[in-house]
Amino acid sequence: MDAAAIVENIINGVVVGLIYAIVAVGFSLIFGVAKIMVFTHGEIYMLGAVGGFYLIRKLGFPYPLAIVTITMGGGILGMLLERFLRPLRGEDFPTLLATVALAMFIGNASIHIFGFSILSVGTQVQGKINILGTVLTFERLVIVLVSAAVVITLHFFIQRTKAGQAIRAVAQNRDAAQLQGVDVNRSTAMVFLIACAIAAAAGILIAPLYYVDVFLGTPALMRTIIIVIIGGLGSFPGAIAGGLLLGLIESFSYTLIGPLAHLVSFTIVIILLIVRPKGLLGRE
DSSP states (O other): OOHHHHHHHHHHHHHHHHHHHHHHHHHHHHHHHHOOOOTTHHHHHHHHHHHHHIIIIISOOOHHHHHHHHHHHHHHHHHHHHHHHGGGTTOHHHHHHHHHHHHHHHHHHHHHHHOSOOEEOOOOSOOEEEETTEEEEHHHHHHHHHHHHHHHHHHHHHHHSHHHHHHHHHHHOHHHHHHTTOOHHHHHHHHHHHHHHHHHHHHHHHGGGSEEOTTOHHHHHHHHHHHHHHHOTTOHHHHHHHHHHHHHHHHHHHHHHGGGHHHHHHHHHHHHHHHOTTOSSOOO
16 A cells, blocks of 8 residues: 555545544433433434435535534434433433334434435535645545534533533533532533534535435444444543544555455454453543
């Protein structure tokens, strides 16, 4: 593999890895605060991608406006999801079943609404630059910049704002936070809003690079679970590191071994579960 191929794989890995990362951050954030694994997360990502296609190609939305609309729609779905799951709070198995059932409902409903068609959003940002002999399109650059901005903004929000401190307090000890006057329901709803908004945004951001369809949800969920296992379930930095690592692994693996690349990711997860069950940056 020559230098240009290495640079190209790194660029592709970082672009895709950042998308994986922001989806995983939301998934991990929900787990950290609500202590549930929300299996609808992949379907929210799918709705962002497919919804982006219809806004852009069918309704003529400009790409930036479509991103904002899809992000807001994802946030609304997140709040509805939290309200739907609220009566089950503290009941782990019923909550798990509810999210699985809801994911199946969204997937099947999407098939009936959008059909089986493979959809192409097409290029939305023109232009390219050359990096060490490798072409980086402005479209991929936009993904990198927007994803990085999402990560930085979310980190600042969680660490530096009063609402973010309330979320961290709920994640550390729900009962103690409530005794200190933190509105647990409000903090949990905010986390669902943020997590689902950025998952939907990730879907529309990546849509111009690949074909999209209603079956994107399950692969996205599987990758998200792999990432949080690698990085550490509930860890914000772990989700970022895991997303980037998985993106790079997939990029180089596809170049070297083609369709068998997925086996590499699962092999790494198995080894990591044996050697370090809590993940790279997870805490006991």
